[in-house]
Amino acid sequence: MRRILLLLSIVFVVFSCEEEETKITFSEKKITTAQNKIVEINIPIAKGNETVANNINSSIEAAVINSINFDPDAPSKKQSISESIDSFNSEYTAFKTDFPESAMEWEAQIDGEIMYQSEAVISVALTTYSNTGGAHGNLIISFLNFDALTGQSLxxxxxxxxxxxxxxxxxxxxxxxxxxxxxxxxxxxxxxxxxxxxxxxxxxxxxxxxxxxxxxxxxxxxxxxxxxxxxxxxxxx
The missing domain is CATH 3.90.640.20 (Heat-shock cognate protein, ATPase)
Known part of the structure; x- marks a missing residue:
């Protein structure tokens, strides 16, 4: 009887560990670079099942990059978030060089949050505020939905x-x-x-x-x- 109970306990522990490893959890990550002065990014990072987490993180990263990109060809160049941050800063530096008399200061802020998570679906909201001149800044909220079992975008x-x-x-x-x-x-x-x-x-x-x-x-x-x-x-x- 003791052996049976011991075996059952081991099986329970093994299955519990496997479940923990496959469950998707999120932590917040702040992303910046040494050159950066005007971009602030705080987004959720998925952890757990590697394939699922990578699919989710790749989609979030692509959305963030797209939010601060000036170069329409950038997606094909597979920029990273860090490279996009530096590109945004470089564009501002070029702007100030061309228009030194301008008092306009550029800025961009992206914040992500988990709206909802179940065993079937995960919803993420990205709030992007950017100001590169004009009468007012630009606020855009984007919802990203994922199949919780695969991490694929929906x-x-x-x-x-x-x-x-x-x-x-x-x-x-x-x-x-x-x-x-x-x-x-x-x-x-x-x-x-x-x-x-x-x-x-x-x-x-x-x-x-x-x-x-x-x-x-x-x-x-x-x-x-x-x-x-x-x-x-x-x-x-």
Missing amino acids: KNDQLFNDTKSFKSIANTYFNEKIAGKEEFYFEPENFVLPQNIGFNDTGVVLLYNNYEIAPYVTGLTEFTIPFDELVPYLNFM
């Missing part, structure tokens, strides 16, 4: 098994959100889903960035649809 239409029904429900919530403020939106009667759809602890989040459906002064438009109303239409929970 497109919005992969989140639902019935996009048409989901859109109909979302339209109702959108109309409630902008009720009394319709005049501030571009063609509110022609509803379109936002580029950013993600998950939080209470439901599915829809977010429209500045200029996406309204002028800059209107700001971001965001609302959440409770899971209870969407269970029949969700591919991931």
